[in-house]
Amino acid sequence: MSLTFTLDPALTPDLRDGVLDLWTDVSNAGGSVGFVPPVTREDIRPELVKHMVAMAEGRTRLLVGRDGSGRVAATAFLTLNTHRLMTHWLWLYTVMVHPRHQGRGYGRDLMAAAADAARGLDGIEAIRLTCRGGLGLERFYESCGYKEVGRVPGAIRVAPGDDRDDVFMLLPLT
Template sequence: MAITFELDPSIDPDLRDGIVRLWTDVSNAGGSVGFVPPVSHETVRPELMKHLVAMAEGRTRLLIGRDEDGSVAATAFLAHNTHRLMAHWLWLSTVMVHPRHQGKGYGRDLLTAAADAARGIEGIEAVRLTCRGGEGLERFYGSCGYKEVGRVPDAIRVAPGEDRDDITMLLSLGRVH
């Protein structure tokens, strides 16, 4: 089984709904993508719309991964940093692989495709992302070349009395001139 990636796909209702289904399924499987289960499509859709608006404004780009059936199997959003002194790096967010594809190497493939996409953007030297502590995500990102560069203890409250660290990771792409 293979996954194919596309940067900046044309957004149509099928793709939009596929991303909503992916995000809902990942969230409900316990994925750390901005929600705590249970969530519904109606909960996720407004968050996706924020990303789509940022895409329409040219601030964000979408990387989509499709499985062999053509279903949305993975996503990552690449957001330009709007601060003029930080325009040399971008944010990677909403990094997701469908639960049915976990353990197939698709997450690593997605991060490689995202780094390749970032390298193709003039002036970009690094990619930053944040992840929720307590999930082992920093080890996974570390195995993909990211370095932990910051941690805010107990910044994410997933439930009353259950706080997690907010971890910042950085992937250096090398200096671009």
């Protein structure tokens, strides 16, 4: 079974709740998506609202992967760069695959779908993302064609005494 990806799906209450559940479950499984466990849906809701506002304003696009039962199983947010000298690339944020689906290649499928979606946008030549060091995420993104282009040591404080590098990755699309 594979995931079915949709760019810019209709923002329904079911989709909103599915993304919120996914984000909560990924965070509580230790995923590097902006939170440290334990978290609740209510902890994550304000951040999701920010993403939804950016979507409504046309600054962010949502890529959703649904499993065979139609449940939200993966997401990535593609955020257009508004700086006039940098509109030729976009940011990829909040890349998530539900823990129950990990290890099946769905992360690679999600990254390929994100690259395909970005290629379909006018003038986009590259994707940038950041990831939390110390988890091996750089190796995953490198295996998807990204290369490390920068690193800020200790920029992410997961807990007192537990600082991680902020790793910048780039995927040229041309």
